[in-house]
Amino acid sequence: MFDLNALRLAAQTVHQTLAPTPQLAWPLLAERMGCTVWVKHENHTPTGAFKVRGGLLYVQGLLAREPHIKGLVTATRGNHGQSLALAARSLGLSIRIVVPEGNSLEKNAAMRALGATVIECGKDFDEARAEAAALAQTRQLHLVPAFHPDLIRGVATYALELLEAVEELDTVYVPIGMGSGICGLIQTRDLLGLKTEIVGVVSSQADAFAQSAEQGRLVCTDSANTFADGLACRQPLPEALEIIAKGAARVIRVTDQEIAHAIRVYHETTHNTAEGAGAAALAGLISEQSRQQSRRIALILSGANIDRQLYASILAEDCAPSAKS
Structure with missing residues (x-):
């Protein structure tokens, strides 16, 4: 996808708008988990x-490739849309x-505050994505x-910030x-020549990626009914x-109950707010706590x-949900 030089150039571009986010090792979280835990605070962007x-x-x-572009359209549950609204503005x-x-409602309001026109359509992200594609055709966006x-x-x-720090x-x-977050993490790990294992976490209510990885083929699900909207994918x-x-x-996989528990754990041990998808990584660690004792772990919040x-x-x-082995 890209080499290390291209990634460092991307970091320079990104850091013109936002500072690197911290990666912090929280003692109370480490005590609770039985291992050293670094949290990459993407909630601070x-x-x-x-x-x-x-x-x-x-x-x-x-804009460098197509300087005459006048307008954009996309589908989102919120965070992707906010990022593009900020960039477009x-x-x-x-x-x-x-x-x-x-x-x-709050994600919709944030996108509108950034100047976006927000359109509600479809029962889930995948139906919203189809509507965005139709708008691109009819509006020439x-x-x-x-x-x-x-x-x-x-x-x-x-x-890059996390693995070099x-x-x-x-x-x-x-x-x-x-999949953009985990794919970027995998590529960066490989470019740096590290052996760190990467564990992806999905909701048990939206487990299309888990099923696909297990079966070695693309598997779509009929629904993705999780309150963790950033995980609500049914068509990988x-x-x-x-x-x-x-x-x-x-x-x-982690359940919605486990994700909610992880949100509470983040609040109790770090006093950071995590949305559902943001807490999923911690829920994954909690579910595998016994296998990670005394190791060095990072979580993407x-x-x-x-x-x-x-x-x-x-x-x-x-x-609190019962722990898994």
């Missing part, structure tokens, strides 16, 4: 999620963003995909939505699956964009 890195690089590259482009009906080499190279800059990591847990992309199948140690009422209801719950 200007849009509250890692996607902003890819959006900035993608739109700049697009900074470069004077209009953007239409299609979200599923009933999408996060550039359709921004969910997975593209520039998006991957952009988000891979968080992996923290030595000898045994395992990194990373959530999987459409073959390009992403190929990279994950070759480069990830495994893809594991990919975003913090969770609606207040949902966050409050999760924090109010005291129940």
Whole structure:
């Protein structure tokens, strides 16, 4: 996809707009997990999620290739859309963003505040994606995909920051939505010549990538009904699956209950806010806690964009799921 020089150039571009995010080892979290745990805080970006890195690089590259582009359209559950809205506004482009009906009110509001026209259509992300493709045709807009080499190279800059800052990591847990984050992490790990294992985490309610990795073929599901909207994929992309199948140690499932528990653990041990997808990596570590004792682990806290009422209801719950072996 890209070499190390291209990745470093991407980091220079991204860092013109946002500073590197911290990777912090939280003592209370380490005590609770029984291992050293570094958290990569992508919840600290200007849009509250890692996607902003890819959006900035993608739109700049697009204008260099096609300088007469007037408008963009894309589909999202929120973080991808915010990243593109910020990039489009900074470069004077209009953007239409299609979200599923009933999408996060606060994510919708954030995209509108960045100048985007938000359109609600479809029962889930994949139906919203089809509507975005139709709008691209009828309105003669550039359709921004969910997975593209520039998006991957952009988000891979968080992996470069993490893997160069923290030595000898045994395992990194990373959530999987459409795959740009984990694919960028795999490529960066390989470019740096590291042996760190990478574990992808999906929701058990949206496990198309897990099924696909296990069966060695593309598997689509009928639904992706998880409150962790950043994980709500039911139609994996073959390009992403190929990279994950070759480069990830495994893809594991966590339940929505386990994700909610991880949100509470983040709050209790670090006082950071995590959205559902953002907490999935920690939920994955908790589910594999017994196999990671005394090791060096990193978690990708990919975003913090969770609606207040949902966050409050999760924090109010005291129940914890039983641990897996």
